[in-house]
Amino acid sequence: MAGKQKHTRTKNQLKMGEVKVLGSWSSPYGLRVQWALGLKSVEYEYIDEDLLNKSQMLLKYNPVHKKIPVLVHNGKPIAESAVILEYIEETWPQPHPLLPKDPYERAMVRFWINFLDNKDKVAPFITFFIGVGEEHKKAVNEAKELLKLYEEQVLGEKKYFGGEEIGMLDLAMGWMAYFGVIEEIVHVKILDAETFPRLHAWIQNFRAHPVIKNNLPDHDRLLQNYTEKRQRFLAYSPHAENA
Amino acid sequence: MAVVKLFGAWLSPYVYKVIWALKLKGIPYEYIEEDLSNKSPLLLQYNPIHKKVPVLVHDGKPIYESTVILRYIDEIWPQNPLLPANPYDRAVALFWIKFADDKNPIIAKLYQTEGEEQQAVVNEWLEMLEAMEEHALIGGKKFFGGDEINMVDIAFCMVAHWLGVFEDTAGLKVFEPHKFPQVSSWIQNFKSVPIIKDNLPDTDKIVAYLKRRKEMLLTSKSN
Numbered sequence: 120m121a122g123k124q125k126h127t128r129t130k131n132q133l134k135m136g137e138v139k140v141l142g143s144w145s146s147p148y149g150l151r152v153q154w155a156l157g158l159k160s161v162e163y164e165y166i167d168e169d170l171l172n173k174s175q176m177l178l179k180y181n182p183v184h185k186k187i188p189v190l191v192h193n194g195k196p197i198a199e200s201a202v203i204l205e206y207i208e209e210t211w212p213q214p215h216p217l218l219p220k221d222p223y224e225r226a227m228v229r230f231w232i233n234f235l236d237n238k239d240k241v242a243p244f245i246t247f248f249i250g251v252g253e254e255h256k257k258a259v260n261e262a263k264e265l266l267k268l269y270e271e272q273v274l275g276e277k278k279y280f281g282g283e284e285i286g287m288l289d290l291a292m293g294w295m296a297y298f299g300v301i302e303e304i305v306h307v308k309i310l311d312a313e314t315f316p317r318l319h320a321w322i323q324n325f326r327a328h329p330v331i332k333n334n335l336p337d338h339d340r341l342l343q344n345y346t347e348k349r350q351r352f353l354a355y356s357p358h359a360e361n362a
Numbered sequence: 363m364a365v366v367k368l369f370g371a372w373l374s375p376y377v378y379k380v381i382w383a384l385k386l387k388g389i390p391y392e393y394i395e396e397d398l399s400n401k402s403p404l405l406l407q408y409n410p411i412h413k414k415v416p417v418l419v420h421d422g423k424p425i426y427e428s429t430v431i432l433r434y435i436d437e438i439w440p441q442n443p444l445l446p447a448n449p450y451d452r453a454v455a456l457f458w459i460k461f462a463d464d465k466n467p468i469i470a471k472l473y474q475t476e477g478e479e480q481q482a483v484v485n486e487w488l489e490m491l492e493a494m495e496e497h498a499l500i501g502g503k504k505f506f507g508g509d510e511i512n513m514v515d516i517a518f519c520m521v522a523h524w525l526g527v528f529e530d531t532a533g534l535k536v537f538e539p540h541k542f543p544q545v546s547s548w549i550q551n552f553k554s555v556p557i558i559k560d561n562l563p564d565t566d567k568i569v570a571y572l573k574r575r576k577e578m579l580l581t582s583k584s585n
Binding site: 182183192195197198199201202203205206209210222223225226229230233234238268272 | 425426427430433434437438449450452453454456457460
């Protein structure tokens with residue numbers, strides 16, 4: 120069932136027109152878009168999609184991929200979360216710019232968003248969630264290597280990936296903010312404070328920001344929903360063991 | 363001393379994307395050919411994490427990933443823009459660029475796979491061609507960029523030139539021109555642009571190279 124909510128804060132001073140976001144309550148890709156609009160105080164209508172029963176609207180607005188998120192601005196649709204974020208940044212540059220001014224630093228942000236969104240870089244975390252046995256072990260190692268890269272090479276000493284303020288790369292890394300639920304369900308911790316102190320601190324800071332805090336999926340709902348999801352995957356997995 | 367250096371490999375479509383962008387904007391650069399089986403210390407110094415080409419080095423600072431490089435080039439040297447000025451049109455262009463970028467590594471596997479795996483790759487190719495034909499090339503435009511090529515045309519370069527190469531190497535025909543009339547026109551138009559025409563790797567040379575590589579892959583699999 121499609122849900123509609125109106126989000127109002129101190130309105131963005133630039134002309135907004137009509138902004139709709141088609142998303143899904145637990146998708147980090149959809150949340151990136153909502154966070155960006157929230158940080159820039161842009162009013163929008165949120166439409167929650169049931170991904171097992173996609174609306175005609177979604178199929179019309181994203182015929183190529185049929186996926187969320189889709190941003191619809193004055194009736195014109197844009198798909199692909201990274202593309203949407205750039206559009207939001209160009210259309211509403213203030214307040215809260217999401218990209219650095221320097222072209223080289225912008226290139227680095229784009230490089231890392233592209234990197235972490237790559238299928239090969241997402242796969243270990245998915246296998247961590249639904250894999251078993253040897254493939255799960257392998258995924259744990261790969262995931263830890265990636266986290267080490269993000270902690271040491273990308274975040275470094277900074278408070279946020281964007282420096283002093285949340286930037287586009289922080290929004291792209293936002294999935295880490297509720298990765299703890301996945302770890303709870305799998306009963307394996309990989310993003311622990313001892314091994315990844317900076318990422319751990321980043322998660323606390325990110326989650327505490329008012330815009331992020333008010334737009335995080337509900338913990339209990341995630342726990343229940345993802346537990347069911349995992350059980351379904353394990354039931355159909357050819358390697359199913361008692362997990 | 364050149365301010366812009368490009369590390370590349372003679373057969374890589376990703377490298378050509380950068381070459382075309384630099385030439386379209388008239389930017390002088392020093393080109394360094396890399397032997398991908400024996401990478402230079404300089405390349406490894408500039409790109410320690412991924413060790414791949416292309417790498418653009420501007421004023422000593424390295425940039426990687428062909429699309430990231432193209433966007434950087436477009437921002438630093440705005441003449442002959444490679445993206446539309448209007449934010450919505452840009453977003454549409456970036457969508458198609460990402461579409462091509464996501465498909466390219468998969469479709470390159472055409473000659474590296476067999477049986478079911480290869481069929482899956484063929485399906486990815488057909489999906490790409492169908493999307494181009496039905497959604498991307500609407501309005502009967504000469505190029506994705508309108509009357510001139512832009513970053514979207516460049517992003518689809520594998521379809522224009524390397525598809526034939528992969529088909530020959532794999533001994534498999536995927537593209538039937540009569541089924542994709544818009545894509546066929548676009549390919550002719552794209553390859554007629556002087557900067558593209560004059561800067562394309564020789565197909566026979568690539569096929570010979572890839573066939574050798576395919577043989578090596580198959581021998582190492584059966585060992």
